Amino acid sequence: MKNRVKPLPAILLSDISKSFGAGENRVDALKNINIEIAKGEFLALCGPSGSGKSTLLNILSGIDKPSAGTVIFLNNALNDLSENKLAHIRSKHLGFIFQFFNLIPVLSVFDNVFYPLVLNGHCDRKEAKARALHFLDSVGLAHLVDRKPGQLSGGQQQRVAIARALAHEPSVVVADEPTGNLDLATGEAILDLLLKTNQQTKATFIISTHSSQLKDRAQRVIEITDGELAYDSAR
Template identity: 50%
Template sequence: MIELKNVSKEYLLGTVRVPALKDISLTIGSGEFTVIAGPSGSGKTTLLNLIGCVDTASAGTVSVAGQDTSKLHETKLTDLRLHTLGFIFQTFNLISVLDVYDNVEFPLLLMKNLSKQERRERVLYFTSKVGLGGHLKHRPGELSGGQRQRVAIARALVTRPKVVLADEPTANLDSATGQGIIDLMKSINGSEKTTFLFSTHDQSIMQQARRVIRLHDGMLTGEGGS
């Protein structure tokens, strides 16, 4: 599903080259529930950005669903993000002026080929799946952090992506709420067979992952599983 070969990423900080990832090679198969673990600054987000096609590698190749992302044009990359990937952000990143229903429907409207009926069915299915069926008319400002992240999960899933990428999805939540989110992701992983790849530095969450990829200073330092 996802394959990285000798991927490196450097950022320019003024004239100084700062390495963020160094020679990473890894494969993530379909239906996996994988955590990228590591302290702050270890390169977790950079790795997710490369896999999520919102950033490009300085060296090496990143393949998502069999496509070498470095060879894709901007428009194609956007299409790939829309149809193949789902995103869950640390800060939820909902569209503040839209209600729950519209936020979840938004990516479906971008897909353009779905009927109104189909869009409606999908939105209702996923919002009820995340337990927000009763909050469809609420705006993000009217929801708790946990509820917002549930909306974000529904939005990430509604396009039926092959892979959902989540960057520290529980970092802004209390531990009980965070656990609820992880449980939800796990259950969807079980029922929908969606690949989940998320970063965290929370030990308790790492322990619940089936596979843990450890990063330190931009390098793979080990792998494990529960």
């Protein structure tokens, strides 16, 4: 019987620590974190406020660098890369979804998805138009493409943000409390959409959350407490 080759993980965090300040003012935000995240996983990152969840998301995304340890992202050692190369990897391979949507209020729904594709060089204007319309349709907003974000509900704005994050077809989607600013029913609908998208695209989803709904339905749950790995359902 032939030995099966284990597939490379999407993200590998080895002995990750992160501290801020020095001396008496030093804060250890993360302490010796070891996590391997498989391609296509839907992972919920849980823990109380101030536990280190957002710091961990920033490090695995290449936005911040650890004080110690190694980050391997899609077979790239992020510690060794310049800021320009990190920005290129984020632009090409990462999709970000934020709690407060971060839409540009003066642009239409369509333009909020269209312009990042063009400005970041993902495709030409013709392809960007097709992608923007396709992904807005996939999140149920094809009929609202001409509206401004201020004319939408919170749930609709988050759907625009999801379409924007997915339109360049990233390998990894990182979401920081994507349902935290929404009511229960709307949050459930957004969660359904994220789970469906994960299944369809096979992208890796890493979601920081306080939501018990998301925690109950995620493929894998990791809990961070006081900067330490307190629980991993995969272990």
